[in-house]
Amino acid sequence: MNWFTKTFSSTIGRKIIMSVTGLFLCSFLVVHLVGNLQLFNADNGESFNVYSHFMATNPVIRVMEIVLVLGFLFHIYDAFVLTRRNKTARPVDYAEQHPQENSTWSSRNMGLLGTIILVFLIIHLWNFFVPARFGGLEGVVIDEVDYDNLYLRVVQSFQIWWYVAIYVISMVALAYHLIHGFQSAFQSLGLTHKKYTPFIKTFGYAFSVIVCLGFAIIPLYFFFFA
Ligand code: HEM
Numbered sequence: 001m002n003w004f005t006k007t008f009s010s011t012i013g014r015k016i017i018m019s020v021t022g023l024f025l026c027s028f029l030v031v032h033l034v035g036n037l038q039l040f041n042a043d044n045g046e047s048f049n050v051y052s053h054f055m056a057t058n059p060v061i062r063v064m065e066i067v068l069v070l071g072f073l074f075h076i077y078d079a080f081v082l083t084r085r086n087k088t089a090r091p092v093d094y095a096e097q098h099p100q101e102n103s104t105w106s107s108r109n110m111g112l113l114g115t116i117i118l119v120f121l122i123i124h125l126w127n128f129f130v131p132a133r134f135g136g137l138e139g140v141v142i143d144e145v146d147y148d149n150l151y152l153r154v155v156q157s158f159q160i161w162w163y164v165a166i167y168v169i170s171m172v173a174l175a176y177h178l179i180h181g182f183q184s185a186f187q188s189l190g191l192t193h194k195k196y197t198p199f200i201k202t203f204g205y206a207f208s209v210i211v212c213l214g215f216a217i218i219p220l221y222f223f224f225f226a
Contacts, residue, residue: 045151058062178208
């Protein structure tokens, strides 16, 4: 095994990969949320459909999509390996340990939260991404050009109460996952400092709540007001 493989399959190496991919996925969330805000433009979905078409056809975005998939895969795989290593290292919890007093609920349930997000992602991609890339959407003409009507798919999906419920519940799970993950990433990267760590924690908290609220408002808006 060369030093590269050795370093990145060690526990600390895997934690570094999880942190870097996690922070990268956070940046994706911001871009995705800002793009989705076009759903609120009062133009019958025109700007959203044109934007989605650009995202689906632009070569730079297509390359970034591969990086994104790799980011997700590494993040999930390393989470799985690290959880298994932790369990093998300490198969039985110490009886006199009081985890509730020494750690937060989200830090103890990152695996569960991550699994909820993974299930959400599969449902989400199946409904939006797969038809957008492989066909199955109605067409719409905007300025004499044919587009896929992804906006219509969004409106129709968010008329279904249980679909909206899946989104809202998943965004609560995502918020808790990010609240712990954000600050934990900085810690794993060794970026801790008496002066800056409290700021990172507050920023991470605000980031998680704002981003997840932003995503949750979309299905709620379409269910109640569209
Ligand atoms: C209500 C909130 C959301 C809406 C309305 C929404 C909408 C969409 C749509 C329409 C697509 C297909 C875009 C295309 O292929 O051109 C998409 C793709 C995607 N979404 Fe979402 N999304 C939401 C929340 C989320 C969240 C919270 C995550 C991650 C946890 C996420 C992850 C993804 C990924 C990974 C893709 C595929 C990559 C891409 O096309 O950019 N989405 N989303």
